[in-house]
Amino acid sequence: MAHAAPASSRERDPEGRKERILTAAGAVFSKAGFDAGSVREISRRARVNVAAVNYYFDSKAGLYREVLLAAHRQLLEQEPPVTLQGGQDAQEALGSWIAFCLRFVLLKRASHPVLGKLMAHEMRQPTAALSELVKLVVRPIFDELRRIVTAVAAPSMDKTEIEMWAHHIVGMCVHYEHNAEVIERLGFSVPTTEDAIARLAGSITALALRGISGAQAGAKTLEPSSS
Amino acid sequence: MAHAAPASSRERDPEGRKERILTAAGAVFSKAGFDAGSVREISRRARVNVAAVNYYFDSKAGLYREVLLAAHRQLLEQEPPVTLQGGQDAQEALGSWIAFCLRFVLLKRASHPVLGKLMAHEMRQPTAALSELVKLVVRPIFDELRRIVTAVAAPSMDKTEIEMWAHHIVGMCVHYEHNAEVIERLGFSVPTTEDAIARLAGSITALALRGISGAQAGAKTLEPSSS
């Protein structure tokens, strides 16, 4: 076959290619994680040669890092993180935060299709990018939650107890994404629509509010050593 | 096909080898999961030829399945699941359940070194064994939690709300194992000792008890649509 067919699908379009690779990588990595996600499948989905990945991103790890950063950028554009305003009701703020967190991990939309899943994979099998991701994404959001919980709780409440409460709340939220497979098998339908997510957020918020604001500052934490 | 060794002292060492392979497989699978765990590393750790794995367990999947079942057996021997006795205080039972669950996922001891981690991996990247695992291990334990929560809650409380609460509680517990890497990076030290785990269990129990028993049966679940 000399150069018979022009095969003019050359399409000089590096930006388009880079973009396609990034999108495909987001899909693959968010589904399979970094290790199990293969460069060859990414290149297949992006309809580019395998070597293109290394040409544009140096290595698989470099591509992964750019996917994480791009997803982070995307998130900040679309969903500004919840903040406790000056005169805002703290209890209401807690409800907003929980709804935000649940939507972040559960909602599959064009706005943030991958970051939640990517972070879930990072938590299970951390890569070098995890520390950076925590510093950029997780830390600010978590600090805001701690501030809100502090405002909701009794003024003299122990700081470490408040920190624990914040972690408890995060646990309730991410549970429904992390362990969705098991939850579904237990007969509970993990919500995916805005309305159903809002209902779940309401349930978590109510439990957390009663649990936090009902605590007496001086009360000893329940000790399970009772017989 | 490996015959069960007859009564006569045939077996020069097959049981020892099988046992070594099972132990090594437990360590490898619990650390890396099924996909990323390699048969060659298992055979290396067990000081056994690669072919021995397939000789004794047919395949990698067969070995994995036996590891799961063995871990399950081990758990039931060492830690009988919590049950709500007839006259027992429901609130106390909830504390016991939460402590049990936390110890299950966090405590690294000779008694159950792997099952918690194995299940964590199953939740992220489910294999064919997940359904069986849920039916055998997770379902009974979760049902007991739901029973306890029902006993703690107001008698006329909505059944689906109670189910949600049970899931919330599970979420708080497993969070500290699933997302330990992130939690540590947020400055919170995930407990590993009996005492520290008991303290964490106390905090979760107190929050849950106030959140559950403080709920009014007729109260509407908090709606985040309030302005």
Add this chain to the structure above:
DNA sequence: GTCGTTTATAAACATCTGTTTCAATACACA
């Protein structure tokens, strides 16, 4: 046109994966 540079691709590379093959054992029993 002919340079030089950037981009694209097929092919090869080295290494890993789970599994199989096949010859060499070690043992129980005759």
Add this chain to the structure above:
DNA sequence: TGTGTATTGAAACAGATGTTTATAAACGAC
């Protein structure tokens, strides 16, 4: 003793992985 069967282990298999190489094409500039 010899025979038969269970076990062992080195090597090979077929396939996948991330990455590199060498060749070829498409451009901008002269």
